Amino acid sequence: MRVPYITAYDGEDIPYQLALAPHAEATDGQRLSYVNAVPTDWMFGVLWHRHGLSRAGNPEWKLVNTSRQRRCMRRNLCQVCGQSAADEDGRVWWVMAEPPGRSALGEPFTNAPPTCRTCIPMAQRLCPRLREGCQVFTVRGVEPYGVVAEIFRPVGGKLLIRDTTTEMPLDAFRDLEYSLARQLIVKLEHLRPAILTATGETR
Numbered sequence: 001m002r003v004p005y006i007t008a009y010d011g012e013d014i015p016y017q018l019a020l021a022p023h024a025e026a027t028d029g030q031r032l033s034y035v036n037a038v039p040t041d042w043m044f045g046v047l048w049h050r051h052g053l054s055r056a057g058n059p060e061w062k063l064v065n066t067s068r069q070r071r072c073m074r075r076n077l078c079q080v081c082g083q084s085a086a087d088e089d090g091r092v093w094w095v096m097a098e099p100p101g102r103s104a105l106g107e108p109f110t111n112a113p114p115t116c117r118t119c120i121p122m123a124q125r126l127c128p129r130l131r132e133g134c135q136v137f138t139v140r141g142v143e144p145y146g147v148v149a150e151i152f153r154p155v156g157g158k159l160l161i162r163d164t165t166t167e168m169p170l171d172a173f174r175d176l177e178y179s180l181a182r183q184l185i186v187k188l189e190h191l192r193p194a195i196l197t198a199t200g201e202t203r
């Protein structure tokens with residue numbers, strides 16, 4: 001069975017140690033960090049879970065590789081094959097088991113990366129959730145909107161987990177300072193329902 005591009009492998013784990021580090025712009029003057037942090041550990045104002053890209057070991061079918069998920073979202077890549085999910089006209093394909101979430105302003109958002117037109121029929125066959133029913137969309141573009149993250153709470157110099165997986169918008173500054181991001185959430189611009197026929201044609 002084909003392993004989707006975003007699936008995590010058990011040989012991709014990178015051991016790390018979280019720490020609190022002084023940071024002048026942070027609300028409390030400190031933020032979540034690594035013991036040996038480098039600037040690329042942060043993106044969109046939040047610390048990211050370190051996850052390798054080797055695809056070594058065995059697939060962890062239910063887990064998403066953080067680095068590949070973020071890459072799919074930033075570059076409109078298909079979560080199944082890792083190639084572009086955009087059409088010739090630039091619209092990007094999505095298949096979803098449930099309708100996307102909505103921001104306070106009603107804008108649709110999701111943490112599920114696109115699926116290219118070629119891979120949609122296979123995704124529908126292989127994924128039990130999509131088999132039960134799904135919607136196919138195209139979007140004109142995406143914009144980073146939030147993260148799925150763990151939030152920590154500093155207690156007496158130690159770090160305790162406050163929430164395991166929470167969706168947070170990128171303007172939740174204070175919570176982001178204590179968060180470890182695992183997936184990028186994007187806003188879907190000009191979302192339009194689409195129909196994919198058995199022959200792969202679109203209407």
Ligand SMILES: [Zn+2]
Pocket residue numbers: 078079080081082083115116117118119
């Ligand atoms: Zn694909």
